[in-house]
Amino acid sequence: MSHVTPEATTEAPTTTETPVKKLYIKTHGCQMNEYDSSRMKDLLGESHGMVETDDPEDADVVLINTCSIREKAQEKLFHQLGRWKRLKEKNPNVVIGVGGCVASQEGGAIAKRAPFVDLIFGPQTLHRLPEMIETPRDNGVVVVDITFPEIEKFDNLPQPVADGVSAFVSIMEGCSKYCSFCVVPYTRGEEVSRPVNDVLVEVAHLAQQGVREVNLLGQNVNAYRAEAEDGHTVDLAELITYVAAIEGIDRIRYTTSHPVEFSESLIQAYAEVPELVSHI
Incomplete structure (x- = not known):
């Protein structure tokens, strides 16, 4: 009578992959804004491993880069934020940010009209986005940085x-x-x-x-x-x-x-x- 020794079985280790976060950026205005938006994408890709998506419904971070020169700039911003409000209602963890010249011009006033916004940053402070995204919003306080640190932005971009x-x-x-x-x-x-x-x-x-x-x-x-x-x-x-x-x-x-x-x-x-x- 022969005996067959069963082969030892080993379970493959289970790994939990961190889901890739997605970034959506809407850009208004001039070539400088287009440049700034591309640098935001590079920056958040390096700091948070974010990849760009063309669908705001699919994004973890939604940013609008605004322009003060174009006609009815403020109205265009708040119309867009109104459309994005439901994103926040659907997913409270989505981060909504306003950057660019209207953000610099209006500052915290944007949060009064759109309190669901998480971040407000100017053209010279976009390099601080990684830290701003990670800043806790205690009691719903909006993170605002519209200062003018001159050339510092370029020293901190990838x-x-x-x-x-x-x-x-x-x-x-x-x-x-x-x-x-x-x-x-x-x-x-x-x-x-x-x-x-x-x-x-x-x-x-x-x-x-x-x-x-x-x-x-x-x-x-x-x-x-x-x-x-x-x-x-x-x-x-x-x-x-x-x-x-x-x-x-x-x-x-x-x-x-x-x-x-x-x-x-x-x-x-x-x-x-x-x-x-x-x-x-």
Whole structure:
């Protein structure tokens, strides 16, 4: 009589995977807002492993990046928030945030009209989103940060992820012209230029990902002035020559310019830098 010894069985260890959180961003306004929204996506992808979704119903975090320049900006914001209110009713854990220039302009007043909003942040404080999302809302208090910490934002953002062959690169923010019809100095602050090397590192990183055209951004982009390592001041024209020297960059654009700062050196750049697109 033979005996068969049964093989020992081992149970496979069970693992519980943390579900991937999803992010939805709605962007109003200018190219700078498009750039900021892409940086929010990069930032929250790095800090929280979030992936973008095109369906707000499917999102864990829902953000709107607002613009003060476009007509009826406030009304558009509150109409959108009204549509999103039911998301909060359906899922109390969903995080709803308002960023951009209307957020900077209106601040805590937004929470009075839409108390279900969790976060309100300005263009210069979007880098603080990971901490703001994790901040407890004690007694339903809205987390608000619409300060102007100048260049700090760029020091705390990850390297950008390219999406195609063209990309925006912010080289400066704000405006110091204080035109009577414009709110930009009040919503984005006065002119602040990014360091030359920071801009070039970002462009080179994008070029390595296949980007061939960059659009240099600023509310008053040709007012760009930054100090070089040797102490001299680099203007937009000189910065363009440095960007053109980066391997892989074939086309350069910039927006938005101001007639007051349209210098002779910038005119000369059109004659000397073939990568600079012949368009103003």
